[in-house]
Structure formats: C-alpha cells, structure tokens
Amino acid sequence: MKKRWACVLCALLLTFATLAGCGSVDKKFRDDGKMDIVDDNCRNWYEVFVRSFYDSGDDGIGDLKGVAHKLDYIADMGFNGIWLMPICESNTYHGYDVVDYMTVEKDYGTNDDFKALVQAAHEKGINIIVDMVFNHTSITHIWFQRATAALKGTSSETKYAEYYNFSDIAQSGYAQVPGVSGKYYECRFDTAMPDLNLDNPEVQRELREIMRFWLQDMGVDGFRLDACTSYYTGNVQKNVEFLSFINETAKGYKSDAYIVGEVWEGTDAQIREYYNSGIDSCFLFTVSAGAASGSTIKQAFSSLEDKPGEYYTDLLLDYQKKYDVGSQAPFLCNHDTSRAANMFSGIKQLKMGTGLFALMNGNVFTYYGDEIGMICADAKSDPTKRIPMLWEDSHVYEGQVFVPPANGVDISKKAYKYPSVKEQQADEESLLNYYKGAMRIRNRHREIARGTVEKLDSVSPYVSAFAKTYEGKSVVVLVNLSDSEAFTVDIAAYGNYKLSDLLDTEGDSSISGNTLKMQPFSIAVLA
Numbered sequence: 170m171k172k173r174w175a176c177v178l179c180a181l182l183l184t185f186a187t188l189a190g191c192g193s194v195d196k197k198f199r200d201d202g203k204m205d206i207v208d209d210n211c212r213n214w215y216e217v218f219v220r221s222f223y224d225s226g227d228d229g230i231g232d233l234k235g236v237a238h239k240l241d242y243i244a245d246m247g248f249n250g251i252w253l254m255p256i257c258e259s260n261t262y263h264g265y266d267v268v269d270y271m272t273v274e275k276d277y278g279t280n281d282d283f284k285a286l287v288q289a290a291h292e293k294g295i296n297i298i299v300d301m302v303f304n305h306t307s308i309t310h311i312w313f314q315r316a317t318a319a320l321k322g323t324s325s326e327t328k329y330a331e332y333y334n335f336s337d338i339a340q341s342g343y344a345q346v347p348g349v350s351g352k353y354y355e356c357r358f359d360t361a362m363p364d365l366n367l368d369n370p371e372v373q374r375e376l377r378e379i380m381r382f383w384l385q386d387m388g389v390d391g392f393r394l395d396a397c398t399s400y401y402t403g404n405v406q407k408n409v410e411f412l413s414f415i416n417e418t419a420k421g422y423k424s425d426a427y428i429v430g431e432v433w434e435g436t437d438a439q440i441r442e443y444y445n446s447g448i449d450s451c452f453l454f455t456v457s458a459g460a461a462s463g464s465t466i467k468q469a470f471s472s473l474e475d476k477p478g479e480y481y482t483d484l485l486l487d488y489q490k491k492y493d494v495g496s497q498a499p500f501l502c503n504h505d506t507s508r509a510a511n512m513f514s515g516i517k518q519l520k521m522g523t524g525l526f527a528l529m530n531g532n533v534f535t536y537y538g539d540e541i542g543m544i545c546a547d548a549k550s551d552p553t554k555r556i557p558m559l560w561e562d563s564h565v566y567e568g569q570v571f572v573p574p575a576n577g578v579d580i581s582k583k584a585y586k587y588p589s590v591k592e593q594q595a596d597e598e599s600l601l602n603y604y605k606g607a608m609r610i611r612n613r614h615r616e617i618a619r620g621t622v623e624k625l626d627s628v629s630p631y632v633s634a635f636a637k638t639y640e641g642k643s644v645v646v647l648v649n650l651s652d653s654e655a656f657t658v659d660i661a662a663y664g665n666y667k668l669s670d671l672l673d674t675e676g677d678s679s680i681s682g683n684t685l686k687m688q689p690f691s692i693a694v695l696a
Contacts, residue, residue, distance in 0.1 A: 204613055210391070212250035213250060214298075215246070221556060221558060230276050233286050238568065246601075247612055249294055253299050266307035271382050291388075298389060298391040299383060303367070304364060304400055305363055312333075328371055332369060334354065335353065395431055409445050429448070433452075444494050452498045452500060456529070458512045470652075479633070497530050499532075501522065508544050509536075518690075520600060520690070524607050526607075535608075541588070542587035543586075556578060614694060616637040620637025632656055632687070645694070646693070654689060655689060670696075675688060675691075676691070
C-alpha cells in the first residue's frame, strides 16, 4: 500500500499498516481536532495573482469573487493567509503602476467585492494582505497629471510638482517630462512609473490615508511592500527610515498589522539590515529561485554536497543566528522568479524541496500553482510567470481563466508540466497532496514555524536531525536527504517521543515499536 504522505496520530500507530490510503488519513487529520493553529501573524501564506486565478464572471479574467469562491480550497491546502498581488486600479496586467490607490481594479470587481472577500476569509481563519506600491505610481495617476500641468504652467496646483522627483538635468533613471522641455522625472522601473518624492510631507500624508483606508475601511490584515530597496536608490539608511515610517503608521491604525517587505538583495546580511526598520518580515531571497548564488534549499541536493543532512540542519541554525529579530519569510518562488518546478530536478526532488521549505521557521509563502507544479516556460518573460491556474484538464470548465496576462503568452496545455488541481486531488501520490501534508505539519505543530532550533545527533550525514522548541514544548524532526538509501532510526534515542507525522516522497517508511525505517526523501516528526 502506498502512503506517499501521511499524518499519523499517535493513537493510530499500532494500526499504521492497515490505514486505507491517504484519503482516510487526510479526513482524520482534518476532523480529529488535533490541529494546533495559532491565531498570530506566523502563517502559511498563499500568493495570488487575481487576474489568473479563478473567473467568476465568464469573461476569462480572474476576479475577487473568484478568489472568494476558492477560499475552501485554500484553507484545505493548509494556508491561513493570502497575499493578493496589486488589486488597485491600474493600466497594466500586473498592477504595479497604480492609477488609484483607493479603488479596486475594475477587471477584478468593486471595493464592496473586496470587503466581502475579506469578511469571508476571516470567517475561515484566513488573513489577507495586499500589495502596496509606494515607490512609484502610474504616469496617468492624477498626482502626476497635476504635477506636469503645474510644470507647464497650466495649473495653479503647484504642490503636486513636489510629489515626484523632477530634475533640470538628464540623468540615468530619469525621463523627459511629456510636453515640458528641459524637465526630467525619476522612473527607475519604467517610464510609465514615475518615482514618488517620499521626503515630501504631503506625499507622506497621502500614504498615511491610503494605509488607513486599507487597514480600517477595507479590513486588510497588513501589507506586502513592493521594491523596498528602491525607495531611495542606493541609500539603505533612507530606505530603512522610510520603512519605519510605514511600519509605525500601519500599526498605529491596526496594532497587529503584518508587514513584509520585498528586499531583493543577494546576501542575508543585506536583507537583515532592513529589519532595523521594525517591520515584521523581509522575504528570504537566499532560499528562492531568485537567489543570486542559487537557492540554499536547492543546494541541499547538490552533487557536491556529501553531507546533505548536516547541511540542512546547519542551514536552519545559520538562518536562526542571522535573523535574530522579526520573523523569517522564506519562499521558493514568486511572480518575479522562475517557478519552483523549474528549479528542482524532477518530481521527487520537487516534493522534497517543498518539504524542506515547509520545515523552515517563520512565515512561508507559496506562489499560486506551485502546489501543482506549474512552470515558467520563459524566465525572461514576466507574463509567462503568471499564467492561469489550471483547475481542470478539460477543454472548458467553470472558473477557467482563458485571457492570458499579455498577448503572445502560451496558456495551452503544453504550458503546464503536471496535471490539474482536480486530477492531482484524486491522486494520493500527487505533488498537491504532498504539499497539503507539508503545510498541515506546520499547522499541527506550532513549534515548526516558531521554535528555537537545536541540532541533534544523527544516524547518518544524510539524515538531518534537530529539535524545535516553543513555549516549553519541543518536537524532533528527522529528514532523510538521501535519494536512494533508507535509514533505521531508534526513536527512543531522542527521548520520550512518539511518531506524529510522516511525509513520504517515495517508498513506504514504516514503524515497529520504537524502530522507524525512513525511506529515501522522507520526513518524520516526533512529538
């Protein structure tokens, strides 16, 4: 009998071999009351690109009602937080050129649709954070329109000329102001995205009101902050100071607002510096497919690494030491990187990489579609990283998004490497069911996300052995990182623990008394 992933309760250990497949284990897991979910900001977050997720309006474009329709799916996967990529009115598919900070993009619905989504999510114990783009606006934003009118002398609203960074000199990162000779505006990302003058008290007043609106009027639980390293290009100190302003302002409106920043830097030391702002988290780019020197998780599978178990334990300890404040925010990929399925070699390694990621401390972030192994066909094409979620394999189905993010993006079946959600839900050995098991281990053991890591003796350099302790309670985690060799572990050697959970990638790990046989690429949690 195959049990590729299983969460096995201690009371059922004696009948382990007779369990009738992962379906019955899954049902007991959900319904037996053994979940240990903490209502705090340390959550399993699911990143959603609304445009490509689920269409409730039969126009082929994903929308907010579509996200609401899939809340049960998101919760069942073990996610209790949703990060919505930009949902404000915008001129583009991606939404990072905001036209109106207080109006939902019309393709997605209305402000009332958003409020309804937040209410429905909260009823299911799911928090929602939204992308806030404070570095720049759209060139068609009313502020920029008024600013250029003031520069032309056709408007008396001259204060708006101070909302952006204008210059009399042509320089790198600047473009000429339309219709104004000898005037240039800063636009580090795109000429359609003028950078705001964040030192201007009037701009800060506007941003305060935007944060108040989303936190209090719209009910969001926090923000994902875009482009934190670009607020003041090349000036880390000023970036940190501005992040402090955002953090203090947001928490003045909602004390438990969760703030996570996009600090795309190449080293942990550079990322750690941004925690001095007081924000809760910065994305752990060194783990991801966007890492400058390659994902630290991926390196666990390197042919040059002959002690992968020790490597992984030491990696957790290293992150614990480096990130001594706030909460880590590891992720395997997002909308700016290639996909996790592109990064790992084959389905077994993809599952195991997911398992290693799920055992990390802090807030883990999963990009929509990673749970079914969606791929990025062209890492240089931004829209290709945001193709529609594949809910079913049939040609046409309810909720299908059939409008691609941009012209020329392939959304045919050949753009997907693995089967749809529906097909994978029915397959107990699927990546989706493995992902569900990994997320639920985090929900069953609060120590996994929050605990202090301690290295333990191991039976092999291929087996990672560590404890995590939180509020006086500990779990022991064992990870077999060999892709070919099974190992036998005496559970009693770690103290008075019982097998609580197994996450099996291949083969049938088994237990007899205190003797646990761990098959290649398997994870065991003792509690």
